[in-house]
Amino acid sequence: MKYFITGTAGFIGFHLTNALIKRGDEVFGVDNINDYYDVNLKYNRLEEAGISKEEVAFGKVVKSKKLQGYSFMQLDIADKNQLLDIFKNENIDVVVNLAAQAGVRYSLENPDAYIQANIQGFLNILEACRAYPVKHLVYASSSSVYGSNTKMPFATTDNVDHPVSLYATTKKANELMAHTYSHLFGIPTTGLRFFTVYGPWGRPDMALFLFADAIDNGRAIKVFNHGKMKRDFTYVDDIVEGIVRVSDKPASANQNWKGDNPDPGSSQAPYKVYNIGNSNPVELMDYIKALEKAMGKIAEKEMLPIQPGDVPATFADVSDLVRDTGYCPNTSVEEGVAKFFDWYNTYFKK
Known part of the structure; x- marks a missing residue:
């Protein structure tokens, strides 16, 4: 299979590319390498995947020296003409769109970036x-997208009409846009609602990275x-296994879908939405304890109120993903945090 993956210099895209190449697929990856966070981390992910920084330029296709079957181009998906040229020439089987302007809090500061990347x-x-x-x-x-919802666990059958950040709004909009194209043009689309992904090569704006750096x-x-x-x-x-x-x-029509009692997570069109998480919520203080154990240090803590756009709890109902695909997350927080810190320690050459 030939995959087109956006955001391959990003956290999840980097890991997904490696997994697909390992099983024998081809990947054509793109990323605009923006400066929302340290671009050196993005270039280092590419370097780890066999793409050198010196070769990277907008519109230039670079073949990996390390992962056979992986090609990369620096591209902004807001550039429609360049994007269409790739699809015209590459005979793509499956698209995984991971490129987005990320971050809940940043969407309060720079909303335009979210419309450009996540909508356009x-x-x-x-x-x-x-x-x-x-x-x-x-x-x-x-x-x-679950926003103000308080019923736990969050399920794809729940209404998600009360987002509390522009970031969440753009993600809900993506689901609606995908449904429209599935309905009108028969494109099989599947949306994945990610739940707080962490691990090696993670984003430095995420809590685990911020905590490790501070400690x-x-x-x-x-x-x-x-x-x-x-x-x-x-x-x-x-997460990568689930993707x-x-x-x-490929998503297919739900033959039992009814307009008088509509299931928000499926459709008469080839459209589906899944939660993809661990289905095992962890107290933030326990997450911090796991990091303290891995680092062998106790953190000094500054207790602060909840931030605008944040929600107090998330909990994924992944039963339909398990039923339909056999998805089985099995990495404990203690194990995962330890693996993250092993990478962090090596990456910064402690």
């Missing part, structure tokens, strides 16, 4: 799949909502 960029992906039909479009949604450098860690937070922390290898399983199973 995703529309261009849909248009490319329409012009050059593919077997399956899988795309990143987010647990953030390592003798600074207090910022603990929001006075520590009264729960997250369905999910190790990146478990691969989903990508192999």
